[in-house]
Amino acid sequence: MVKLDIVGTVVESYKGAWSHFGDMVKLVWAPVIVYIAANVLHSLSVQQSTTDIDPADFEAVFQASWGWQAAVVTLLGLFLWPIIAVAWHRFVLLGETSSSALYFKFGRREARFMLTSIFLSLLIVPGVLVIAVGAGTALSLFAVPVGLVLIVAGLVYALRLSLLLPAVATDAAVDARMILDATQDNVLRIFAAHFLNVLALLVLAIVVSILIGIVALVMGPVIGIIGGAMLGIFAQIISVAILSIMYRDLVLSRQAPAPSTDIELH
Secondary structure, eight states: OOOOOHHHHHHHHHHHHHHTHHHHHHHHHHHHHHHHHHHHHHHHHHHHHTTTSOTTOHHHHHHHHOSHHHHHHHHHHHHHHHHHHHHHHHHHHHOOOOSSSOOOOOOHHHHHHHHHHHHHHGGGHHHHHHHHHHTTSTTHHHHHHHHHHHHHHHHHHHHHHTTHHHHHHTTOOOOHHHHHHHHTTOHHHHHHHHHHHHHHHHHHHHHHHHHHHHHHHHHOHHHHHHHHHHHHHHHHHHHHHHHHHHIIIIIIHHHSSOOOOTTOOO
C-alpha cells in the first residue's frame, strides 16, 4: 500500500510552481487578468456604494455589497477556474503546455471539471439540510448532531473524491470506486497535506499582505485588490498541484509506473 508523503507533496507543489513560473504564467495569464479586472471593478463599485454606510452595520454593508455585480463575478469565477485548473493539472501530470500566447479555452473537458467540482461541493448538503430543517424544532437535539456527522462525512468523501478532478482534467478513467480504494488508508495523510498547505499559505499571505500594504500607501487601494486576487489564484494553483501529485502517487501508481513530470522531486 502506498503511503502519501505529506511534506514531500506540499514541497513539490511549491517547488514546481517556482521552477515553472514562466509556464504557469503562460498558461493562466489570460483568465487570471479577466478575473482580476472583474474583482477590481466589483470592489470599486462596492466601495462607492458603501461610502455612506456605517461599517458597524454589517447587514447594511452586506446588502449593499451583494448585487448583480457580485453575482457576475461569482459566475465568471465559476467558468474561469476550470480553465486555469485543467491547464495546470495537464502540465503537472502530462507535461502539456500551449504553443499559443493566449490560452483561453473552455470546452467539454473544462465543463466536466466544473460539474465534478459542483458535485463534490454538494456532498455536505444533506447534513446542512438536516440541521436547517431540524433546528428550532423538537427534533433539534437529534438533528444537529446527526447533521454535523453528515457534514463531516461529506467533507471526508469530498476530500477523497477530489482526486477525480485530475482524472477529469487529463481525460483518464473517472472511477469513483477506484479513487475511494486508493485513498482508503490515506485519509489522514491527505488531510494533513492540505492542512500543511494552508499553514504555508497563511505565512505567505501575511508576508504578501505586509508588502501590499506598504505599496498600497503609495499606489492606492487598487493594488491591494489586485494583490489579494493574485494571492487567491496562486493558492488555488498550489492546491491543484497538490491534487495532481496525490493522484499520481496514490492512483496512477496502482495502475502503472508513475509518469515522470517536470516538477517531480524524486
